[in-house]
Amino acid sequence: MPDMVRAGRTTPTYRPIPVVRAAVAALVAAFALLGCDAGGEPSHASPSPVQRASREYRDGHLVFTVLSLRCGLTAVAGTHSEAQPDGQYCTARLRVRNADPAFHTYVAAQQRLVSADGARATPDSFAMAVRRQHERVEIGGHDLIEIEIWYDVPKRARVTGMRVSGDRDPDGYLSGETVRHAPDGVFVPLKPLTGP
Numbered sequence: 001m002p003d004m005v006r007a008g009r010t011t012p013t014y015r016p017i018p019v020v021r022a023a024v025a026a027l028v029a030a031f032a033l034l035g036c037d038a039g040g041e042p043s044h045a046s047p048s049p050v051q052r053a054s055r056e057y058r059d060g061h062l063v064f065t066v067l068s069l070r071c072g073l074t075a076v077a078g079t080h081s082e083a084q085p086d087g088q089y090c091t092a093r094l095r096v097r098n099a100d101p102a103f104h105t106y107v108a109a110q111q112r113l114v115s116a117d118g119a120r121a122t123p124d125s126f127a128m129a130v131r132r133q134h135e136r137v138e139i140g141g142h143d144l145i146e147i148e149i150w151y152d153v154p155k156r157a158r159v160t161g162m163r164v165s166g167d168r169d170p171d172g173y174l175s176g177e178t179v180r181h182a183p184d185g186v187f188v189p190l191k192p193l194t195g196p
Helices: 002-006 018-034 125-130
Strands: 057-059 062-073 088-098 104-107 112-115 136-139 144-153 159-164 186-189
Touching: 057 186, 062 159, 062 186, 088 136, 088 159, 112 144, 125 144, 136 144
Parallel strands: none
Antiparallel strands: 057 062, 062 088, 088 144, 104 136, 112 159, 159 186
16 A cells, blocks of 8 residues: 555555456346246246126125136135035125115125026035135125125036125115115126136
8 A cells, every 4th residue: 555655546446356256247147047947948927817807787786896706626725724615616706885875785695606507506605614704794885895705516517607686775765665676686797717
């Protein structure tokens, strides 16, 4: 250092240290490997199939949207239990909106899965308990809920959609008339995705 000061330099100059260059090269190589699988090729995860939600369907005071429908599941698991189906599990995720200012009740057992042969499956009570899903939910005025429903259907069943049912409450606060509804619920066509 004293020699540099005598030569008129007040700050020393350094050449890049080979160790620093080697460390930077190692970091670049490590980041490059993060995008590769064991074979050294870049990994490209196949995109999961995307299912579009249904449009809204109204029955009674409740408005239903089927957000997803999936079949071909071989098990259900929850926080304290698991189970295998007799056939195959199908699961649906619903958004249920109360379009009225009063309370109205959603009932899981009234939401049925429909097969191509016309068969209608009701929710599987054990799978619903495993997933800790309520059988009935009182929905507040202008509120909505999102819930899942589990069904155990034959392995060869070809599911074509759901039949959703809302409430059968009076039309309004002072009305003695039952709200407009489909006697057997409203059919929501939807092709299920297969597998987990």
